[in-house]
Amino acid sequence: MLRNHSIIKYLFNRELSEMYVSIALKDLSLSMIGIFVPIYLLVDLKYSFSSVMLFFLFYSISMLFSSLLAAKFTSKYGIKHGILLSMFGFIIYITLLSTLHYHNLYIISAVIGGISNTFYWVNFHADFIKFSDHKNRGREVSMWFIVAYIGLLLGPIMGSIIITYLGFTTLFIIVNLLLLLSSLPLFFSSEVYEPMKFSMKYLFEKSYLKDTFVYLMYGVRMMVGGVALPIFLFFLLNKYLSLGVIASFASLGAIIVGYLVGRLSRDENRERTMFRFGSLFHSLGWFILLFVKSFIQLAVVNIYLAISFIFVDIPHHSIFYSKAKRHKSVMGYIVYREIAADIGRIFIVLIMLLTGKLIYSFIINGIGMFFWFFL
Template sequence: MKLSIRDYQGVSFSFDVLALYCNRLLIQFGFGVVGIFEVIFLFNQFDSNIPLVALIYASIFLLSVILTPFGAMLISLFGMKRLMILSIPFAFCSILSLFLWDLNPLLALFGLIFSTVIYKTLYWVPYHVDFAKFSDKKTRGRQLSILLAVSEIVTIITPLIGGAIITASGYSNLFIVSLGILLFAVIPLFFIQEKYETFSYSYWETYTELFSKKNRSLLLGYTGDGAQSGVTLLVWPIFIFMLLRGEYLVVGAISSITILALLVLRFVVGDLVDRWSRKKVLTIGTLLNTTGWLVKVFIETGFQIFIIDTYHGLGKVVNQMSVDVTTYNQATDNGHYIDEFTVLKEMAVNAGKTLILLVVGVVIFFYSLKVAFVIAAVASLFVTLLNKEMMVGEKKLIVPEGVRQ
């Protein structure tokens, strides 16, 4: 199929989408310069103890699973806009904890875990619900292509910037740069509309819905997506850092070049998501993503990192784009239950990250770090379950294709 600029001429954005995504980009830039180097920082601080680092991140995601329903309950009291605004100081404090690490490592670790969990609890459900409400379903794939292309530009430059700063002046200055950017992230949120939702589940009812048979596709699909994200978060940065013998600038440069090679694919995939069936795109993406994980087992050099990660990136682009569009479509299709769907999805994703990190933390005692790539490949297969229509609330949990609430 031939891709044309004309395919994107009918795509427009509401002011709320632009303001919301501007906030997202600032947060992404602030966290992005630290990015993969945060895991490496903790890896070095704990004397290359991968199981301990895995346990730290697993605790963050487990606490997120526990607290996410409480965060959703606050939406009816404060509104989504105010909750996101309240989350930004905690994002700031998570990086501040790293900056102050040498003063008291134990206290800084507690601050990192606490601040990150509260930020995630207050921010992500309102963000996803707002984006689902503000974006246009008919062109959502192409909207996401354009926005994610801009996001990719940030993603391209931040590893290189981070690696350069660490090489030139160390981690402290890196954290200062990150903190400076995060200070401005709250500003765009003041310009979006305030939205309220009433979370319909009680705390324990949320878990009943999450683990119910009728929501099994949602649970397994997003748990699989979270599991492979957990490997990307923890194992991949440590793996390439060890392979490249601690060269921070090279780690950042290879990461940036790989992402640059994938930038144009955002537009191609976004057009396919809008034109092809969700099932077709998600299935192709999962196939590419799964084989990409398996091929990573054979990486031995820096050049192979670039070639194989670019191939895997192709699968991740197709997979993540289709998952994102599927998620926002599923959310809006749930009407009044849009926040309930989003909460269940976020809990499943964080549960997947928790499980994979605990498994990796144990398996690493007996096998090579590369075994995590095989586990991620298996987990990625579960993402195809998101092809199934999912409706939450009042016995409308599974609806045939084409039927809308």
């Protein structure tokens, strides 16, 4: 576990504590619907698989083209206002989702959702980089993940219960209220601004190629884990509650392991070692997933994927933040990373759209994670 004085130190860093509370509420709210959105479109609204993939394709394309816009907004109006704007965007996105029974504006919903997601993460990353401490960044990232996973632990099981007994409309209303609450803690301190200088050459320069590959595959991993995996699990389990239970147990495992990773994250070399070996073990889980059949097997493999990814994800963010801090433009590096990840998202959604199969996304994701070991 993290030592007590370290935990107290992080919680009494005013800006970081605001972010911890904000992201816990935000992740609690969005995790109540996040894994269920593709299922909602497929099962409740009876959209075709192609239509669902088109939804996430436009979502990803919107993220790609709004990265620069989000950074420019932050430079002029500030990080906290960027996050607040994203929350209102999420509320519009969720409201449109909840009313899709009455209209067919699912592409508009996807576009608003993608833009909102970009505005949130571009500003969150900028805020975290600004106020985190280089010597303790790995532990501070670990604390963020632990707090966030508490929300992710409760969200899926709460969401599945609400869907089962009260329906999607009630769930959407609750999520909107929590999203509004999540933005309030950020305004207990003054606004901060981050200037932006960005060049597309970052994506193609030889010195950035390894980083570009890592960020591309990170985008692939996020889309496979957030879209393909929930669909795969639901059609094997055929119950919202079972899917929510598995997701919550996976989050519990991630919380426990997050303490260990935080304690081990003492320097960048150690973080790189965890990242490399974590990606190797994580890649194996995606190949094992191809052969599971029963609820127990699905639960075990999903928990394994969540735990092994913590060894990847915490070092990944800590290293990313350190690189951004050393870069001549913090916001420019954030935008570069987001654009690379969005290209990865678009790529893997196109694979699923063109093939009509989820299995290829698991294989590509597993291969990509495997090659991270050699970086």
